Amino acid sequence: xxxxxxxxxxxxxxxxxxxxxxxxxxxxxxxxxxxxxxxxxxxxxxxxxxxxxxxxxxxxxxxxxxxxxxxxxxxxxxxxxxxxxxxxxxxxxxxxxxxxxxxxxxxxxxxxxxxxxxxxxxxxxxxxxxxxxxxxxxxxxxxxxxxxxxxxxxxxxxxxxx
Amino acid sequence: xxxxxxxxxxxxxxxxxxxxxxxxxxxxxxxxxxxxxxxxxxxxxxxxxxxxxxxxxxxxxxxxxxxxxxxxxxxxxxxxxxxxxxxxxxxxxxxxxxxxxxxxxxxxxxxxxxxxxxxxxxxxxxxxxxxxxxxxxxxxxxx
Numbered sequence: 001x002x003x004x005x006x007x008x009x010x011x012x013x014x015x016x017x018x019x020x021x022x023x024x025x026x027x028x029x030x031x032x033x034x035x036x037x038x039x040x041x042x043x044x045x046x047x048x049x050x051x052x053x054x055x056x057x058x059x060x061x062x063x064x065x066x067x068x069x070x071x072x073x074x075x076x077x078x079x080x081x082x083x084x085x086x087x088x089x090x091x092x093x094x095x096x097x098x099x100x101x102x103x104x105x106x107x108x109x110x111x112x113x114x115x116x117x118x119x120x121x122x123x124x125x126x127x128x129x130x131x132x133x134x135x136x137x138x139x140x141x142x143x144x145x146x147x148x149x150x151x152x153x154x155x156x157x158x159x160x161x162x
Numbered sequence: 163x164x165x166x167x168x169x170x171x172x173x174x175x176x177x178x179x180x181x182x183x184x185x186x187x188x189x190x191x192x193x194x195x196x197x198x199x200x201x202x203x204x205x206x207x208x209x210x211x212x213x214x215x216x217x218x219x220x221x222x223x224x225x226x227x228x229x230x231x232x233x234x235x236x237x238x239x240x241x242x243x244x245x246x247x248x249x250x251x252x253x254x255x256x257x258x259x260x261x262x263x264x265x266x267x268x269x270x271x272x273x274x275x276x277x278x279x280x281x282x283x284x285x286x287x288x289x290x291x292x293x294x295x296x297x298x299x300x301x302x303x304x305x
Contacts, residue, residue, distance in 0.1 A: 043234065065227040100246070
C-alpha cells in the first residue's frame with residue numbers, strides 16, 4: 001500500500017503495464033549517419049551503403065542506441081512540450097537515470113529503410129529517499145517491432161524525479 | 163575495426179581495448195541533433211548555470227552511445243551486441259577525457275551462441291566511474 005506521503009496515485013498505478021499509443025519510427029540513412037557522426041563512430045557500415053551491403057546488411061546500419069527515433073515527428077507540425085501520460089507529480093526536477101538496450105539480431109539488424117513500431121509502457125513506480133530528498137523512480141520499457149512484425153530491440157529506461 | 167576477436171581468445175577478468183573520448187561543445191550540439199535531445203543544459207551555459215550546474219554537461223545517453231561504440235569496435239564484423247546500457251551516476255564536462263572501458267565478467271555458450279558478459283563504464287579524469295553499466299555480446303567461435 002502507498003505510504004501517507006506517496007506521490008503515486010491510483011491513477012498512476014493503473015498505468016503500470018499499459019501500453020501507450022504505438023509510435024512509428026522511420027529509420028533513415030541520414031539519421032543513421034547523423035547519429036553515428038555525433039558519437040564518432042569510425043565503422044563505414046554506419047555511413048556508406050555499399051560498405052554495409054558488402055558486410056551482408058540491407059543498407060546503412062542503425063548504430064547502437066539508435067532506434068530511428070526522429071528528431072522531429074515526420075508528418076507532424078511542431079507540437080508543444082512532450083505530454084506526460086495524464087498524470088502530474090509534485091517534484092520539479094528530472095534526471096535521466098539510465099538506459100539499457102537489448103537487441104535481437106536474429107530477428108533482423110535495424111537498418112535504414114526499416115519502419116519500426118515502438119510501444120512503451122511504464123514498468124514500475126518506485127519511491128525512495130535519496131541524498132536529494134524523496135524521489136520517484138519510474139522505469140519504462142519500449143518494444144521495437146520491425147515491418148516484418150519481428151521484435152528487433154527493447155529499451156529499458158529509468159527516470160528520476162525529485 | 164581491428165582484427166576479429168574470437169570467443170576462445172577471451173578470458174574472464176580480461177579488459178577489452180579502451181576507447182578515449184573528449185567532447186567539444188560542438189560534439190554536444192551534434193549529438194543534440196543526432197539524438198533529438200535538445201535540453202539546454204548541454205549547450206547553453208547560462209541556462210545550465212541557472213539550473214545550479216557549474217557549466218555544461220555531457221549527455222548521459224551520449225556516454226551510453228560511446229559504450230556502444232566501445233563494444234561494436236571490439237566485437238568486430240562477426241560479433242554482435244545483444245545488450246548494453248548504463249546508469250548515469252556522475253556528470254562529465256566537455257573538453258575533458260572520458261575513458262570508455264570494459265572487463266569480461268563471464269563467458270557462456272548456449273543454443274549455439276557464444277555469449278560474453280561484461281562490466282562497462284565511462285571514467286572521468288579522476289578515475290571515477292560516471293556511467294557504470296553492463297553488456298552482453300556474442301562472438302564467433304574458432305570451432
